[in-house]
Amino acid sequence: xxxxxxxxxxxxxxxxxxxxxxxxxxxxxxxxxxxxxxxxxxxxxxxxxxxxxxxxxxxxxxxxxxxxxxxxxxxxxxxxxxxxxxxxxxxxxxxxxxxxxxxxxxxxxxxxxxxxxxxxxxxxxxxxxxxxxxxxxxxxxxxxxxxxxxxxxxx
Amino acid sequence: xxxxxxxxxxxxxxxxxxxxxxxxxxxxxxxxxxxxxxxxxxxxxxxxxxxxxxxxxxxxxxxxxxxxxxxxxxxxxxxxxxxxxxxxxxxxxxxxxxxxxxxxxxxxxxxxxxxxxxxxxxxxxxxxxxxxxxxxxxxxxxxxxxxxxxxxxxxxxxxxxxxxxxxxxxxxxxxxxxxxxxxxxxxxxxxxxxxxxxxxxxxxxxxxxxxxxxxx
Amino acid sequence: xxxxxxxxxxxxxxxxxxxxxxxxxxxxxxxxxxxxxxxxxxxxxxxxxxxxxxxxxxxxxxxxxxxxxxxxxxxxxxxxxxxxxxxxxxxxxxxxxxxxxxxxxxxxxxxxxxxxxxxxxxxxxxxxxxxxxxxxxxxxxxxxxxxxxxxxxxxxxxxxxxxxxxxxxxxxxxxxxxxxxxxxxxxxxxxxxxxxxxxxxxxxxxxxxxxxxxxxxxxxxxxxxxxxxxxxxxxxxxxxxxxxxxxxxxxxxxxxxxxxxxxxxxxxxxxxxxxxxxxxxxxxxxxxxxxxxxxxxxxxxxxxxxxxxxxxxxxxxxxxxxxxxxxxxxxxxxxxxxxxxxxxxxxxxxxxxxxxxxxxxxxxxxxxxxxxxxxxxxxxxxxxxxxxxxxxx
Numbered sequence: 001x002x003x004x005x006x007x008x009x010x011x012x013x014x015x016x017x018x019x020x021x022x023x024x025x026x027x028x029x030x031x032x033x034x035x036x037x038x039x040x041x042x043x044x045x046x047x048x049x050x051x052x053x054x055x056x057x058x059x060x061x062x063x064x065x066x067x068x069x070x071x072x073x074x075x076x077x078x079x080x081x082x083x084x085x086x087x088x089x090x091x092x093x094x095x096x097x098x099x100x101x102x103x104x105x106x107x108x109x110x111x112x113x114x115x116x117x118x119x120x121x122x123x124x125x126x127x128x129x130x131x132x133x134x135x136x137x138x139x140x141x142x143x144x145x146x147x148x149x150x151x152x153x154x155x
Numbered sequence: 156x157x158x159x160x161x162x163x164x165x166x167x168x169x170x171x172x173x174x175x176x177x178x179x180x181x182x183x184x185x186x187x188x189x190x191x192x193x194x195x196x197x198x199x200x201x202x203x204x205x206x207x208x209x210x211x212x213x214x215x216x217x218x219x220x221x222x223x224x225x226x227x228x229x230x231x232x233x234x235x236x237x238x239x240x241x242x243x244x245x246x247x248x249x250x251x252x253x254x255x256x257x258x259x260x261x262x263x264x265x266x267x268x269x270x271x272x273x274x275x276x277x278x279x280x281x282x283x284x285x286x287x288x289x290x291x292x293x294x295x296x297x298x299x300x301x302x303x304x305x306x307x308x309x310x311x312x313x314x315x316x317x318x319x320x321x322x323x324x325x326x327x328x329x330x331x332x333x334x335x336x337x338x339x340x341x342x343x344x345x346x347x348x349x350x351x352x353x354x355x356x357x358x359x360x361x362x363x364x365x366x367x368x369x370x371x
Numbered sequence: 372x373x374x375x376x377x378x379x380x381x382x383x384x385x386x387x388x389x390x391x392x393x394x395x396x397x398x399x400x401x402x403x404x405x406x407x408x409x410x411x412x413x414x415x416x417x418x419x420x421x422x423x424x425x426x427x428x429x430x431x432x433x434x435x436x437x438x439x440x441x442x443x444x445x446x447x448x449x450x451x452x453x454x455x456x457x458x459x460x461x462x463x464x465x466x467x468x469x470x471x472x473x474x475x476x477x478x479x480x481x482x483x484x485x486x487x488x489x490x491x492x493x494x495x496x497x498x499x500x501x502x503x504x505x506x507x508x509x510x511x512x513x514x515x516x517x518x519x520x521x522x523x524x525x526x527x528x529x530x531x532x533x534x535x536x537x538x539x540x541x542x543x544x545x546x547x548x549x550x551x552x553x554x555x556x557x558x559x560x561x562x563x564x565x566x567x568x569x570x571x572x573x574x575x576x577x578x579x580x581x582x583x584x585x586x587x588x589x590x591x592x593x594x595x596x597x598x599x600x601x602x603x604x605x606x607x608x609x610x611x612x613x614x615x616x617x618x619x620x621x622x623x624x625x626x627x628x629x630x631x632x633x634x635x636x637x638x639x640x641x642x643x644x645x646x647x648x649x650x651x652x653x654x655x656x657x658x659x660x661x662x663x664x665x666x667x668x669x670x671x672x673x674x675x676x677x678x679x680x681x682x683x684x685x686x687x688x689x690x691x692x693x694x695x696x697x698x699x700x701x702x703x704x705x706x707x708x709x710x711x712x713x714x715x716x717x718x719x720x721x722x723x724x725x726x727x728x729x730x731x732x733x734x735x736x737x738x739x740x741x742x743x744x745x746x747x748x749x750x751x752x753x754x755x756x757x758x759x760x761x762x763x764x
Binding site (some may be wrong): 013014017018021022024025026027028029031032033034048056057058059097135137139144 | 377428476480481483485486501502504505506507508509510511513514515516524525526527528532533588589591592
């Protein structure tokens with residue numbers, strides 16, 4: 001039986017096992033995946049994907065987290081980008097984000113976050129230290145940014 | 156408080172390894188039923204809690220004294236380095252408690268002998284207090300952790316969480332079987348002081364060298 | 372001290388069955404060749420010239436190893452050649468791939484953001500608690516395989532699960548490529564320089580397992596991967612940009628030097644696997660559900676202790692009257708079975724008595740195991756060889 005199992009495993013059993021894993025509805029922890037896209041801001045030359053805030057915790061939600069934003073250009077991002085973002089769509093600007101986008105893969109982008117709401121932490125970062133902290137990373141043509149925040153609406 | 160819980164979980168097993176045979180002597184005696192054994196254990200753990208509360212107060216007083224000093228944080232960081240090394244030494248070289256002489260509270264053992272205290276429940280309570288007053292590396296680490304909180308409430312909470320972490324190890328105690336299996340569990344528990352010691356060394360080093368420790 | 376390994380002809384009672392004649396050996400080997408051809412068919416027919424050469428060379432290599440096992444009746448030494456080759460070729464291929472992609476062994480943030488970090492089975496024990504509590508996998512990879520990431524969580528879980536059902540802790544001697552590195556260093560010396568090892572250290576992996584499970588649940592990051600894995604030295608690691616990453620670098624390089632290189636060299640034991648790896652305790656528990664086991668026949672054992680000296684995992688206990696017994700930490704490497712002068716330590720199918728034709732359980736174990744080894748280890752060897760050839764030519 002073990003021999004038959006060993007023979008059958010790569011051909012038949014592996015796909016069956018993977019479909020079982022699929023039914024478990026597991027997800028990669030949002031502190032790594034960045035969470036799900038909440039809404040998209042269209043700026044003409046580029047789009048900004050704003051993700052749901054992530055508050056990592058083993059149970060429920062933590063008190064601190066981050067919001068991931070992705071600048072996706074239609075052609076190419078300019079060398080200097082500045083944007084005001086309303087993260088929770090309440091009509092008020094929560095932060096002003098600016099970053100440099102120097103040409104060449106060896107040059108690291110530099111991020112500055114001016115917090116306008118109390119639950120957004122002001123930040124300045126270059127280079128990226130961790131996925132959970134302040135982050136700016138070029139991925140292809142896009143720019144991934146993560147800004148640390150407290151619980152939304154808190155002071 | 157995560158530090159307190161981790162400290163309790165990792166060192167509680169080591170405490171069990173050291174003082175366990177002594178606890179076993181009065182918890183698992185032949186004529187004692189499971190119900191009575193559980194009751195005696197409850198009294199023991201209550202006495203232990205009283206001992207921990209005492210230490211919480213001492214830790215708060217210690218913290219007050221050290222925080223007055225501008226070099227207080229450096230003192231704590233240095234204490235972390237020393238404690239970390241001692242925890243690692245404790246985990247490797249301290250023999251497993253196979254006799255009651257290895258218990259740090261053994262010096263006070265005569266006070267809790269059946270000749271002096273006849274009632275088994277009262278005796279269990281005294282043993283609990285004595286085991287809560289012991290001086291061993293995990294306990295000293297808890298003292299520095301609690302002292303750092305800077306307040307009596309913080310110190311009490313720290314020791315309460317530490318107590319819960321250590322106490323979890325005692326719950327299955329009445330059900331632990333042969334001495335061989337106990338020794339394996341006790342050895343693993345003793346080994347937990349090694350990563351704990353490494354964490355304290357890292358924490359002390361980071362505090363002195365600059366930057367945050369892993370959990371802070 | 373007697374020779375570590377004696378050939379069957381030196382034994383008082385030679386092992387029956389296995390290794391009897393060329394006919395039987397070639398027949399079984401032919402079966403394995405057919406399996407290999409089936410498993411490597413894609414590489415042979417559709418791959419680049421380097422991949423075809425690598426696939427062909429791997430099939431010849433695996434066939435040679437299996438024929439050696441069949442003809443000699445030994446398992447440990449042929450297995451060791453395969454396993455050490457796997458252990459050293461995997462990191463070579465991995466590093467060549469990293470250099471080709473990024474010109475660096477540093478972990479790529481891009482790879483993590485896109486969920487393309489290959490999942491390592493060593494992270495499996497840490498994933499269980501958060502997966503149960505929050506249905507999330509604490510790893511910057513993907514759940515199911517994608518075109519960019521074949522080594523997804525689901526794939527590695529499936530592979531590990533399948534391997535465990537077939538091998539139990541035999542995964543540690545036939546599958547895990549990291550173990551091959553230290554087995555290579557352990558086999559360099561003829562005799563150990565440091566023979567007396569305190570057996571309580573075989574319990575240390577349980578402490579490491581507890582620490583990584585609790586550490587992952589509290590830090591919400593793969594604790595073992597971040598702080599303890601010695602094999603980052605030969606795969607990939609975070610760039611040293613802060614005091615914290617510098618300390619992490621110091622820890623894993625020191626661990627690699629100490630327990631993967633130096634201690635195995637001095638003791639001739641698998642010290643990382645026996646005294647540190649957090650997957651080890653889990654694999655040992657899976658021995659309980661595996662149908663194969665190595666067991667000592669008390670009627671044949673003469674308490675010579677050669678098996679205990681030979682075991683790289685310190686998985687042989689001394690019982691009453693000096694009778695040696697294999698314990699739960701056995702990795703089915705068959706070092707004990709090969710060295711036993713009386714054939715007392717033998718493979719057995721659980722629940723069956725020791726039989727006169729005692730080679731049948733070993734044969735069944737080897738057939739199942741070698742099919743798995745061909746699929747898993749063989750494909751890694753072929754991929755790595757293809758990368759090396761691609762770089763050279």
